[in-house]
Amino acid sequence: MSKKIIKVGIVGAGARGIGCFGKLLDGTAGVEITCLCDNNPVRMEHGRKRLKGEQRLYAKPEEMFEKEELDAAVITSPDFLHEEHAITALKSGVNVLIDKPLATTVKGCKNIIRTAEKAKKAAMIGFNLRHDPTLKRLKKIIDDGTLGKVFLIENREFYDGGKTYMSRWNRKREWSGGLWIHKGSHDFDVFQWLLGFPKPVKVSAVAGLNVLNPQHIPFEVKKGKPVGPTCHECSYQKSCPDVAIYDAEKFPEWNDEARKCDDYSRDLCMYTSDKDVHDNGITIVDYDSGARASHLECFVTSLTDRLYTVVGDKGQAEVSLHDRTITVRPRWSGDVVTYKIAEVKGGHGGADTGLVYSFLEFIRGNGTTSSTAEHGMWATAVGEAAEIACREGKTVFVNELMKAACSS
Numbered sequence: 001m002s003k004k005i006i007k008v009g010i011v012g013a014g015a016r017g018i019g020c021f022g023k024l025l026d027g028t029a030g031v032e033i034t035c036l037c038d039n040n041p042v043r044m045e046h047g048r049k050r051l052k053g054e055q056r057l058y059a060k061p062e063e064m065f066e067k068e069e070l071d072a073a074v075i076t077s078p079d080f081l082h083e084e085h086a087i088t089a090l091k092s093g094v095n096v097l098i099d100k101p102l103a104t105t106v107k108g109c110k111n112i113i114r115t116a117e118k119a120k121k122a123a124m125i126g127f128n129l130r131h132d133p134t135l136k137r138l139k140k141i142i143d144d145g146t147l148g149k150v151f152l153i154e155n156r157e158f159y160d161g162g163k164t165y166m167s168r169w170n171r172k173r174e175w176s177g178g179l180w181i182h183k184g185s186h187d188f189d190v191f192q193w194l195l196g197f198p199k200p201v202k203v204s205a206v207a208g209l210n211v212l213n214p215q216h217i218p219f220e221v222k223k224g225k226p227v228g229p230t231c232h233e234c235s236y237q238k239s240c241p242d243v244a245i246y247d248a249e250k251f252p253e254w255n256d257e258a259r260k261c262d263d264y265s266r267d268l269c270m271y272t273s274d275k276d277v278h279d280n281g282i283t284i285v286d287y288d289s290g291a292r293a294s295h296l297e298c299f300v301t302s303l304t305d306r307l308y309t310v311v312g313d314k315g316q317a318e319v320s321l322h323d324r325t326i327t328v329r330p331r332w333s334g335d336v337v338t339y340k341i342a343e344v345k346g347g348h349g350g351a352d353t354g355l356v357y358s359f360l361e362f363i364r365g366n367g368t369t370s371s372t373a374e375h376g377m378w379a380t381a382v383g384e385a386a387e388i389a390c391r392e393g394k395t396v397f398v399n400e401l402m403k404a405a406c407s408s
């Protein structure tokens with residue numbers, strides 16, 4: 001095993017860049033975060049203070065990759081920049097871990113894959129759900145044959161997501177690709193992983209913004225006293241049940257000084273913000289193995305859970321990620337078993353730790369990447385197909401999307 005120190009640079013010193021990957025890598029033996037890159041110098045400086053060492057700071061990725069000698073880069077900039085930033089890293093001979101989604105279009109994903117192949121470097125996608133302890137156990141139950149051949153997966157995700165998806169850059173398709181790509185790519189990847197990587201054939205989807213709009217402001221609005229635009233500026237802070245104000249002392253990276261640099265607030269009013277994403281929807285996917293899956297997501301709820309039903313020709317399993325339970329029901333017997341999965345500490349139920357560990361093991365030459373750029377591309381393909389299906393009201397054939405991405 002190589003004892004060499006792994007030198008890492010992070011592009012995008014925001015919530016994931018510092019709060020997740022920065023903190024995890026910082027605490028790992030044999031790893032040094034040598035540099036950070038962010039176009040917001042105030043946020044980046046505050047990010048550096050949360051890490052050990054004295055990282056060199058850069059405003060532009062091309063400058064960072066030219067000057068630094070890195071073994072790996074973590075790309076945690078907003079989704080629409082992943083393609084550009086990953087390609088810059090790969091071209092300078094650096095392995096990359098790109099947080100999901102790989103890119104916001106299939107074409108962008110293909111560009112990353114081609115560049116990685118040419119540079120003979122790895123591009124890994126940050127599908128942390130694959131490291132969720134409950135889903136890992138479910139995958140083992142499926143692979144052991146307990147359920148027989150799986151032909152149907154139903155998944156419902158409930159999450160109070162207004163503050164996450166309607167209050168910052170991901171509320172716009174031009175920056176996030178739309179929520180079927182930005183967030184759904186996680187879920188579409190889980191389907192493919194659980195099913196043994198069949199190819200998605202066709203995708204149907206419906207979605208809408210039913211509640212997180214100005215018609216559903218949950219308090220009385222007085223004439224001449226407008227709502228928002230951000231929670232910290234809003235005069236209805238006391239009456240709004242959804243108020244979310246960043247504590248500038250605790251999170252100085254989101255304070256007024258940082259905001260002045262790029263006009264980026266994380267607390268736009270979830271009801272009045274300009275947006276073109278959905279707050280609920282359903283996608284159905286058909287695979288070439290004959291299996292099919294449905295994914296429902298709803299961001300207007302007090303519940304936080306991902307619930308799965310997985311059906312095979314010998315039995316079915318019901319799963320709650322929140323409760324960390326898996327109930328297996330054999331088809332011909334009443335021998336129902338419920339497994340309670342042990343809690344693992346860390347971000348996303350320990351899944352972030354597993355993801356980073358797997359990336360580092362790969363860089364050290366101790367294994368293959370658990371989730372490749374190719375996997376990222378198929379998840380983006382289903383997400384992009386779902387976005388088109390919603391907008392154009394039609395079923396989208398994934399091979400046509402792939403062909404169009406190759407020809408354009």
Ligand SMILES: NC(=O)c1ccc[n+]([C@@H]2O[C@H](COP(=O)([O-])OP(=O)(O)OC[C@H]3O[C@@H](n4cnc5c(N)ncnc54)[C@H](O)[C@@H]3O)[C@@H](O)[C@H]2O)c1
Binds near residue numbers: 015038079
């Ligand atoms: N895997 C997961 O569970 C998970 C969860 C949340 C977010 N994400 C992904 O992580 C990524 C980052 O999300 P976040 O929530 O940390 O966002 P964030 O807004 O907190 O951080 C993004 C950072 O990128 C910086 N940035 C913007 N333009 C830049 C540029 N041109 N060059 C360099 N830096 C630039 C911003 O200033 C900001 O600091 C996104 O791709 C998101 O989809 C993944």
